[in-house]
Amino acid sequence: VAFGQPVWSWWIGLVASCVGFTLFWKAFLDIPSAKKRFWTATAWFLGVQMIQLFWMLSHPFYYIYFVYAFLSIFVALQFAFVSNYINKENLFRWRGILGISGLWVLMEWSRHFILSGFTFSTIGLSLAGSIITLQMASLAGILGLSFWIFFTNLLGLRAWLDHFSKGSTALWASAILFPYVFGMAHLGYHQNYSDDRPAWKMLLVQTGFPVEENQPYDDLAHAVRMVLDEWKQIAQILKSHRNANVDLIAIPEGAVPFGAYRTIFPLEAVKKVMIETLGPQSLQALPELTAPFAKVYKTHEGETVFVNNAFWS
Numbered sequence: 001v002a003f004g005q006p007v008w009s010w011w012i013g014l015v016a017s018c019v020g021f022t023l024f025w026k027a028f029l030d031i032p033s034a035k036k037r038f039w040t041a042t043a044w045f046l047g048v049q050m051i052q053l054f055w056m057l058s059h060p061f062y063y064i065y066f067v068y069a070f071l072s073i074f075v076a077l078q079f080a081f082v083s084n085y086i087n088k089e090n091l092f093r094w095r096g097i098l099g100i101s102g103l104w105v106l107m108e109w110s111r112h113f114i115l116s117g118f119t120f121s122t123i124g125l126s127l128a129g130s131i132i133t134l135q136m137a138s139l140a141g142i143l144g145l146s147f148w149i150f151f152t153n154l155l156g157l158r159a160w161l162d163h164f165s166k167g168s169t170a171l172w173a174s175a176i177l178f179p180y181v182f183g184m185a186h187l188g189y190h191q192n193y194s195d196d197r198p199a200w201k202m203l204l205v206q207t208g209f210p211v212e213e214n215q216p217y218d219d220l221a222h223a224v225r226m227v228l229d230e231w232k233q234i235a236q237i238l239k240s241h242r243n244a245n246v247d248l249i250a251i252p253e254g255a256v257p258f259g260a261y262r263t264i265f266p267l268e269a270v271k272k273v274m275i276e277t278l279g280p281q282s283l284q285a286l287p288e289l290t291a292p293f294a295k296v297y298k299t300h301e302g303e304t305v306f307v308n309n310a311f312w313s
Contacts, residue, residue: 010129
């Protein structure tokens with residue numbers, strides 16, 4: 001379950017989506033004490049979350065360790081709370097299985113309202129590693145995928161406790177197969193329902209700039225030089241594609257500071273970067289020096305044109 005996300009392994013995710021939780025819950029139900037079951041579930045899902053949220057620790061500031069620990073523990077306690085309702089009585093009642101699955105969705109949904117919203121690490125991501133199973137997100141979003149994974153694993157647990165009787169096993173198998181059947185039908189329908197318009201060609205640029213680069217600076221000149229260097233790195237990333245017929249270039253949100261329209265970059269400095277990275281012919285693509293892209297300021301060197309991030313874009 002811990003490694004069952006697209007970022008780790010798409011195929012482990014597909015295994016986790018149908019049997020990963022079932023394996024834990026089978027051992028979970030063998031623990032006689034309700035208190036021990038609760039803390040066992042907490043410890044197990046805490047380990048899952050510490051792996052799935054490990055990316056947070058790339059943040060350069062030490063406070064992130066406290067945020068990482070808090071979120072991991074909080075989500076683990078949610079899982080233990082929901083798992084507390086898993087018992088033989090609820091597993092053999094439809095309202096029990098549907099209710100437990102729905103309760104987990106409410107737990108994931110509730111995270112959207114803490115710490116300005118925490119939408120990461122939903123278990124629905126286990127079905128997102130395949131373009132086929134991902135199609136189910138069109139029905140109820142990522143929370144719908146989470147519901148289905150919980151629902152499927154509970155059916156697996158019921159089949160196990162029912163000694164894999166034909167009826168219980170058939171229901172479990174149907175729940176496992178449904179995302180694949182729906183996904184293939186959905187893809188087939190949309191592939192046939194296409195027109196003659198050409199597909200868009202896009203470039204996705206991963207800048208990978210450190211978070212701390214965008215912190216406030218006392219020295220504006222230093223900050224401007226830093227952002228000029230960031231745009232130069234973006235241009236260098238795009239250099240190998242400069243002759244491609246591209247419709248759209250996408251860069252991460254907040255890739256550079258100062259917003260879109262703050263005119264702080266001297267035009268000559270921008271031209272220098274463009275020539276150095278993409279060649280003199282790239283100057284032909286620069287926009288007109290009009291609002292909102294450019295503005296003229298009086299400086300000690302006379303009237304000087306300054307441009308902004310929108311101009312760069």
